[in-house]
Amino acid sequence: MGKVAVVTDSNSGITQAQGTELGIFVLPMPFMIDEEQFFEDVNLTQEQFYEKLEAGANVVTSQPSPEAVMNLWKEILTDYDEIVHIPMSSGLSGSCQSAMMLSEEFDGRVQVVNNQRISVTQKQSCMDALMLAGQGRNAAEIREILENDKFNSSIYIMLDTLFYLKKGGRITPAAAAIGTLLKLKPVLQIQGEKLDAFAKARTTGQGKALMVNAIRTDMENRFGGAAPDNIYLQVAYTKNRENALHFCEELKKEFPGFDVEPDPLSLSVSCHIGPGALAVACCKKLQP
Numbered sequence: 001m002g003k004v005a006v007v008t009d010s011n012s013g014i015t016q017a018q019g020t021e022l023g024i025f026v027l028p029m030p031f032m033i034d035e036e037q038f039f040e041d042v043n044l045t046q047e048q049f050y051e052k053l054e055a056g057a058n059v060v061t062s063q064p065s066p067e068a069v070m071n072l073w074k075e076i077l078t079d080y081d082e083i084v085h086i087p088m089s090s091g092l093s094g095s096c097q098s099a100m101m102l103s104e105e106f107d108g109r110v111q112v113v114n115n116q117r118i119s120v121t122q123k124q125s126c127m128d129a130l131m132l133a134g135q136g137r138n139a140a141e142i143r144e145i146l147e148n149d150k151f152n153s154s155i156y157i158m159l160d161t162l163f164y165l166k167k168g169g170r171i172t173p174a175a176a177a178i179g180t181l182l183k184l185k186p187v188l189q190i191q192g193e194k195l196d197a198f199a200k201a202r203t204t205g206q207g208k209a210l211m212v213n214a215i216r217t218d219m220e221n222r223f224g225g226a227a228p229d230n231i232y233l234q235v236a237y238t239k240n241r242e243n244a245l246h247f248c249e250e251l252k253k254e255f256p257g258f259d260v261e262p263d264p265l266s267l268s269v270s271c272h273i274g275p276g277a278l279a280v281a282c283c284k285k286l287q288p
Contacts, residue, residue, distance in 0.1 A: 002081035002082050002138055002139075003079075003080045003081045003082070004080065004081065004082045004083070004084060004133040004137070004138065004139050004142065005025060005076045005077075005079075005080040005082070005083045005084070006023070006024045006025070006083075006084050006086065006126055006129045006130050006133065007024070007025040007026075007027065007072065007073070007076065007083055007084070007085045007086065008024060008025070008026055008027070008085070008086045008087070008122065008123075008125075008126045009026065009027040009028075009029055009064065009087050009088060009095065010026055010027065010028050010029045010040040010041055010266055010267075010268075011029055011087070011088035011118055011119065011122060011266040011268050011269070012026070012086070012088075012119070012122040012123045012125075012126055012266070013119050013120060013122070013123050013236070013263045013264060013265065013266050014026050014123055014126065015041050016028070016041050016042065022126075022127075022130070023130065024126050024130065025072065025076060026041075027064050027068065027069065027072060028040045028041055028042045028064075029061070029062070029063070029064065029266070029267070029268050030062045030063070030064060030065075031044060031049075031059060031060065031061060031062065031267065031268075031271075032058075032059075032060040032062060033052050033057050033058070033059050033060075034052075034057050034058050035058075040266070040267050040268075044267070046239070046264055046267070049267050049270070049271075050238075050239050050270075050275055053164075053270075053271060053274070053275070054275065059271045061268045061271060061272075063095035063098060064095065066098065066102055069098070069099060069102055070102055070105070073085075073102075073106065073110055077106075077109060077110075081109070082109050082110070082111065082138060082139035083106075083109065083110045083111065083139060084111050084113060084129045084133070084139045084142045084143060084146075085099055085103070085110055085111065085112045085113065086113045086115070086117070086122060086125050086126055086129060086146070087099050087112065087113075088117070088118050088122060088266075088268070096112065096114050099112045100112045100114070108140070109139070110139075111139040111140050111142065111143040112143070113125065113129075113142075113143050113146045113147060114147060114150075115146045115147045115149065115150035116150045116151070117150070117153065118155070118190060118266070118269065119155065119236050119263070119265050119266055119269060119279070119281070120155075120234040120235075120236050120263050120279075120281050121153040121155060121234070121281055121283050123263070124153075124232055124234070124283045125146055128145075128146060128149075128286045129142050129146065131286070132145060132286075145286070149284070149286060151191075152222075152223060152283060152284035153281065153282065153283040153284070154189070154190070154191060154214070154215060154218045154222075154281060154282055155189070155190040155236075155279055155280075155281040156187055156188070156189055156190075156198060156210075156211040156214050156215060156279060156280055156281070157187065157188045157189075157190070157236075157265075157273065157277055157278070157279040158185050158186070158187050158188075158201065158204070158207040158208065158210075158211060158277060158278050158279070159185060159186050159187075159188065159273050159274065159276075159277050160185070160274065160275065160276025160277055161274045161275075161276065163274060164271070164272055164273055164274035184200045184201065184202065185200070185201040185202070185203065185204060185206070185207040186199075186200055186201075187199045187200070187201060187207055187210050187211060187214075188273075189214075198210075198214065199214075207278075208247065208250065208278070211278075211279075211280045212250075212251070212254050212280070215233075215280050215281075215282050216254075216255075218282060219231055219282055222284075223282065223284040224284065226255060227257075228255075228257045228258050228259070229285070230284065230285055231258075231282050231283070231284060231285060232282060232283045232284075232285060233251060233255055233258040233259075233260050233280075233281075233282050234260065234263065234280070234281040234282065234283070235247055235248050235251065235260055235261070235262045235263070235278070235279065235280055235281075236262065236263050236264065236265045236278075236279040236281065237262055237263075237264060237265060237277065237278050237279065238264070238265050238269075238270045238273060238274065238275050238276060238277040239264075239270075239275035239276060240275065240276055241262060241264070243276070243278060244262035244278060245262060247262070247278055247280070248260040248261060248262055251280065265277065265279065
């Protein structure tokens with residue numbers, strides 16, 4: 001039986017310390033902030049990031065260099081037989097396609113998973129990969145299982161501000177001005193490879209209710225029922241952990257029996273949506 005390593009990037013929300021504890025290798029995502037390069041969770045903390053973002057710094061996301069990716073793989077392959085590499089969704093970044101091209105140099109020893117995941121759902125894929133490796137699956141089998149499972153997840157994200165969508169050119173200044181005037185709370189959806197508009201709420205409470213109803217509908221209509229033995233229920237947030245903890249308690253009342261803990265959204269997502277965002281996600285539990 002070959003020894004299989006699991007590799008991901010910091011878009012999964014897995015910190016360097018957590019990766020070491022779990023046995024998962026985490027590539028830090030690079031950022032250019034006012035023309036200076038930083039790496040998530042290496043020389044850029046969540047607190048430092050939001051301080052710079054809210055101060056008006058020019059924040060540009062990037063992807064790991066080919067050298068960084070290949071050097072990590074080569075180092076890992078001195079101790080492991082194969083690698084399962086789980087990057088963020090190919091629909092949200094070019095890092096997945098880049099990794100797939102780079103993997104061609106490794107004679108099948110590196111399997112890149114394109115299963116359209118990000119943040120907490122990407123993290124769950126990493127945990128599933130560890131489980132499958134522990135069951136004796138090889139890297140190609142793990143990739144196939146995870147890619148066949150790619151549509152068995154949902155994420156809904158409520159934004160606190162339209163400023164960063166406008167800044168990134170994702171909505172027009174006029175739409176942002178109207179939305180701000182009306183105090184709208186847009187709810188975005190990640191289904192498969194795309195981030196799309198889902199609904200608009202007038203209040204935080206209404207936005208939460210929209211997300212709860214949407215995730216319940218997905219559980220019941222797409223994932224076989226809202227039961228803890230069938231579904232992982234997850235919460236993610238930008239900057240405001242206290243609000244996320246309150247939301248977790250609300251979800252536990254709506255979905256009795258589920259264990260829900262908040263995870264910070266990766267900084268690559270946060271720079272486009274800003275602080276104060278709340279997200280709810282679910283993944284169908286893997287049944288390989």
